[in-house]
Amino acid sequence: MPEFIKDVLILLRPRFLSFKNPLLSANSKKDFSRNLVMGAAGLFFWIGIFIISYRTLKYFRRIEGLGDILIFKLLSMLVLTSFSLLIFSSILTSLSKLYLSRDLELVHSMPVSGNRIFAARWIESTADSSWMVIIYILPVFVALGIINKAGFFFYLNTALVLLSLSFISSGISSVLVMATVFIIPAGRMKSILLFFGFTLFLTLFLVFRLLKPEQLVDPDVFSTVVVYLDTLKAPSSPLLPSTWAYDSINESLSGSMQSSLFHSAISWSFVAVILFINILIADMIYFKGFSKTQTASSRVFKYKYSDFPFTGLLPGASRAFVVKEIKTFFRDQAQWSQLLLIGALVIIYIYNFSVLPLEKAPIKTIYLQNLLSFLNMGLCLFVLTAIAGRFAYPAVSSEREAFWLVKASPVKIRTILWIKFFIYLFPLLILSEILIVATNIILKVEAFMMVLSFITVFLVVPGIVSIGIGFGAAYPDFKSENPAQSVTSFGGLMFMMLCAGYIMAVIVLEAGPVYSIFMAALHERSMTILQWIWIVVSFSMVVVIGMFAIFFPMRFGEKGLSKVLP
Amino acid sequence: MILLENVTKKYGDYTAVSNLNLEIPRGEIFGFIGPNGAGKTTTIKMMGGIMDPTSGSIRIGGVNIKDEPEKAKRKIGFIPDRPYLYEKLTGREFLKFIANLYEVDDKLFTEKAEKQLAMFSLLDWSDELIESYSHGMKQRLIMAAALLHDPEAIIVDEPMVGLDPVAVKMVKVLFKQLAENGMTIFMSTHTLKVAEDVCDRIGIINKGILIASGTPSELRGKTDLVDADFEDVFIKLTT
Structure with a gap:
C-alpha cells in the first residue's frame, strides 16, 4: 500500500475506533436503546419526507403540459439548494476539523507530513458535513424514481453523483477556508462566518417572504404565467457542479445511460481536479495557517468590570448565576x-x-x-x-x-x-x-x-x-x-x-x-x-x-x- | 477539622478507595501522595462534595458533608487539578461570581479581590477574558477564588501543576502562612519535594488503601532508608 494512503488510514483510525468501541463499553446496552430511539425518529422523518415528496411529485405529474417542467425545475432547484447547503455546512466543518479541533496539537506533533494530515481531516470533514444532507434528499429522488418507473441505473447513478457533489463542495470549501485562514485567524473567522452566513440567509428569507410567493397561485395574477414558464425553462449555468449532477440525474431518469454517464464523468473528473488542487495548496499554506491559529489572539473587545444594577436585590447565588x-x-x-x-x-x-x-x-x-x-x-x-x-x-x-x-x-x-x-x-x-x-x-x-x-x-x-x-x-x-x-x-x-x-x-x-x-x-x-x-x-x-x-x-x-x- | 471515617468509593465492581480513615487537625498541612490511579482525586472529590462516598462519612469542621453539604462546602476552598472556568468572564468577574456564591460581603469584595489578584500576580489581567489566560494563570485564579471567602480548610488537587517556579515558591510560602493562621490544608501531589517541604504529615495511598501516614521522618523510619531521597522512600512503600 502506498505510504500516503497508509498514513492517512492510520490518522483516520481513531475515528473508526470511536464508532466501534462504544459497542464494547459497559454502557453499550443503554447507548443501544438510545440510538434505537434516535434511529426510529430519523427513519420516521425520512419516511415523512418520502411521502410528502411522492404526493407532491404525483400531483405535479397530473398537471398537463406544465407538470414535467415543474418537476424538473423543482429537481434543479433541489440540487442547487443541496449544493449550497453542502458548501455552507462544509465551510464550517472544515474550519473546525482543519484548524480548531482539540486533538490537532497532538496530530501535528506526530512525524507525518502536513498534506497527509490535511487529507485525513478532509475526508472526515467531507463525511461529517454531507451525510445528513445526502440522506435526507435521497427520499425525494427515490420518490422521483418510483413515479417515473426508473430502473436500477437511476438509483445507483443518483447516489454516486450526489457523492461526487459532496466531494466537490467539500473541496471548494477547504480551498476557501485554507486561503482565508491564511489571512484571518481561524477563531475569529468562525464567528464572522456564522454571523454573516446567518445574516445572508435571513435577508434572502425575508426578501423571498416579502415577495409574497402565495400570489403565484392567485388567479388575479395568472396573466404572468407565460413569463413564469419562460423562467422555468431557462437552463442553469453549465459551469456549476450542481448542473452536472442535475443533468446526469435527469438523463438517467429518461433512460439515456450514455449521456448520463458523460455528465457523471464530468462531475467525478472535477472531484479529482479539486482534490489535486487541495493537496497542492495544503502543501503550501495549511500548516502556516494552523500555526497562525495557535498564536493569534482572538480578543475583539476590552471588557470593563461592571455589575448589573437590578441584580443587587437578588440573593447571592441567584445574583451570581444571573450575571x-x-x-x-x-x-x-x-x-x-x-x-x-x-x-x-x-x-x-x-x-x-x-x-x-x-x-x-x-x-x-x-x-x-x-x-x-x-x-x-x-x-x-x-x-x-x-x-x-x-x-x-x-x-x-x-x-x-x-x-x-x-x-x-x-x-x-x-x-x-x-x-x-x-x-x-x-x-x-x-x-x-x-x-x-x-x-x-x-x-x-x-x-x-x-x-x-x-x-x-x-x-x-x-x-x-x-x-x-x-x-x-x-x-x-x-x-x-x-x-x-x-x-x-x-x-x-x-x-x-x-x-x-x-x-x-x-x-x-x-x-x-x-x-x-x-x-x-x-x-x-x-x-x-x-x-x-x-x-x-x-x-x-x-x-x-x-x-x-x-x-x-x-x-x-x-x-x-x-x-x-x- | 477534617475527619474521614471508613470512607469507601466503588465504581461498579472496582474499589477506588477502600475503608479510608483520616483525621487532620486545625492548622495542619496534610499531603496525600500515591501512584497514578491510586484514589487521590476520588478522595479529594468526595471531600469537596463533588462525589458521594459509597459508604463511610466525611466531616468538615464537625459538619457531615452528606447531611449538610451546603454548610460543609462553605467551610472549604476547593481547587481541582484542571482549571476549567467560565471562559467568557473576566478574572475579576469570576471572583465576583464566587463572592456572590459564598455570600462574601459586597462592601468587602473590592478590597479582597484586589488583594487576591495582586497576591497571585493577576491584577494586570483582571479585566481580560479568562479564555485568553494561560494554564498557570487559570490555576492561580482558581486559588485566588478559593481563598476569597476565608475558608476554614483548603482542599487542593495537584496545586503546582502549570505554575512557574516563582508561583510555586509563592504558593508554598502562602500555604505555610495560612496554616500558621489556623487554616487546614489537604493537598494531593505528585511532586514529592513539595510534599516533603510543605506538609506537616503525609499520607500514602496505593490501590485505594492508605498504606502509611506520618511526618516525612516517620515515613522514612518505616523503611530502612533513613538518609535516602524521599522518592526512594515512596517507591519502597508503594511497590
Whole structure:
C-alpha cells in the first residue's frame, strides 16, 4: 500500500475506533436503546419526507403540459439548494476539523507530513458535513424514481453523483477556508462566518417572504404565467457542479445511460481536479495557517468590570448565576446569529397573519378568525418549543467543563436549576405573549379568545421551559464543543416529544369547551350545566397538567444531575 | 477539622478507595501522595462534595458533608487539578461570581479581590477574558477564588501543576502562612519535594488503601532508608 494512503488510514483510525468501541463499553446496552430511539425518529422523518415528496411529485405529474417542467425545475432547484447547503455546512466543518479541533496539537506533533494530515481531516470533514444532507434528499429522488418507473441505473447513478457533489463542495470549501485562514485567524473567522452566513440567509428569507410567493397561485395574477414558464425553462449555468449532477440525474431518469454517464464523468473528473488542487495548496499554506491559529489572539473587545444594577436585590447565588449567564451569553458571538434568526422568525410569523386573505374564504369570517386564533395558540407554543430547545435545553450543558464549580459550590443543585429556569422563563414568556397578542390583534379576535390565548400561553410556557431545563439537566453533555447542538441528542429528542405531547394535550382539553362557549355566544344562547361542568373540569385539568409539567421535569433533572460527575 | 471515617468509593465492581480513615487537625498541612490511579482525586472529590462516598462519612469542621453539604462546602476552598472556568468572564468577574456564591460581603469584595489578584500576580489581567489566560494563570485564579471567602480548610488537587517556579515558591510560602493562621490544608501531589517541604504529615495511598501516614521522618523510619531521597522512600512503600 502506498505510504500516503497508509498514513492517512492510520490518522483516520481513531475515528473508526470511536464508532466501534462504544459497542464494547459497559454502557453499550443503554447507548443501544438510545440510538434505537434516535434511529426510529430519523427513519420516521425520512419516511415523512418520502411521502410528502411522492404526493407532491404525483400531483405535479397530473398537471398537463406544465407538470414535467415543474418537476424538473423543482429537481434543479433541489440540487442547487443541496449544493449550497453542502458548501455552507462544509465551510464550517472544515474550519473546525482543519484548524480548531482539540486533538490537532497532538496530530501535528506526530512525524507525518502536513498534506497527509490535511487529507485525513478532509475526508472526515467531507463525511461529517454531507451525510445528513445526502440522506435526507435521497427520499425525494427515490420518490422521483418510483413515479417515473426508473430502473436500477437511476438509483445507483443518483447516489454516486450526489457523492461526487459532496466531494466537490467539500473541496471548494477547504480551498476557501485554507486561503482565508491564511489571512484571518481561524477563531475569529468562525464567528464572522456564522454571523454573516446567518445574516445572508435571513435577508434572502425575508426578501423571498416579502415577495409574497402565495400570489403565484392567485388567479388575479395568472396573466404572468407565460413569463413564469419562460423562467422555468431557462437552463442553469453549465459551469456549476450542481448542473452536472442535475443533468446526469435527469438523463438517467429518461433512460439515456450514455449521456448520463458523460455528465457523471464530468462531475467525478472535477472531484479529482479539486482534490489535486487541495493537496497542492495544503502543501503550501495549511500548516502556516494552523500555526497562525495557535498564536493569534482572538480578543475583539476590552471588557470593563461592571455589575448589573437590578441584580443587587437578588440573593447571592441567584445574583451570581444571573450575571454569569447573561454575560457569557452575550459575549458568545455564536449566539448573536441565533438572536437574529429569532427576530426574523417573529417578524415573518406576525407578517404571515397580516396577509391572510380571510375575506376571500367561503367560511364566515368571525368563525374563521377565532378558529385561526385557537390554532395559532398551538403553533405559537410549537415555535416556542423550538426556541426553548435552542436556549433552555442547553442551559445546563453550557456549564461545560466548569460544571465542577456548580458541584463544589455551597448551593443546592435544585436551586441552580430553578435559577436557570427563571433566567430563561421571563424572555421566553414575554416573546410568546408578544407573538400571541400581536397575531390576535391582527386577526381581530373576540375578547374571550384574546384572554384565553393569553392565559393558556402564560400557563404552558413555564412547563415547556421546565421540560427544557429538566431534561437538559438529566441528559447533559459537558464535553461538547458546541452545547447548543445538544438538543439533537437523545435527551433533546425526549424534550421535543414531551413538549409536543404536552401542547397537544392542552389544545385537546381546551378545544371542546372553547367551541361550546363560542357557539353559545355566536347563537346567543345559554349553556347547559353539563357544559359548565365540562368547561370547569377541562380548564382545571389544563392547570393541573401545567403544574405537573413545571415540577416533575425539574425534579427529574435534579435527580439526574446529582448523579453526574464533573 | 477534617475527619474521614471508613470512607469507601466503588465504581461498579472496582474499589477506588477502600475503608479510608483520616483525621487532620486545625492548622495542619496534610499531603496525600500515591501512584497514578491510586484514589487521590476520588478522595479529594468526595471531600469537596463533588462525589458521594459509597459508604463511610466525611466531616468538615464537625459538619457531615452528606447531611449538610451546603454548610460543609462553605467551610472549604476547593481547587481541582484542571482549571476549567467560565471562559467568557473576566478574572475579576469570576471572583465576583464566587463572592456572590459564598455570600462574601459586597462592601468587602473590592478590597479582597484586589488583594487576591495582586497576591497571585493577576491584577494586570483582571479585566481580560479568562479564555485568553494561560494554564498557570487559570490555576492561580482558581486559588485566588478559593481563598476569597476565608475558608476554614483548603482542599487542593495537584496545586503546582502549570505554575512557574516563582508561583510555586509563592504558593508554598502562602500555604505555610495560612496554616500558621489556623487554616487546614489537604493537598494531593505528585511532586514529592513539595510534599516533603510543605506538609506537616503525609499520607500514602496505593490501590485505594492508605498504606502509611506520618511526618516525612516517620515515613522514612518505616523503611530502612533513613538518609535516602524521599522518592526512594515512596517507591519502597508503594511497590
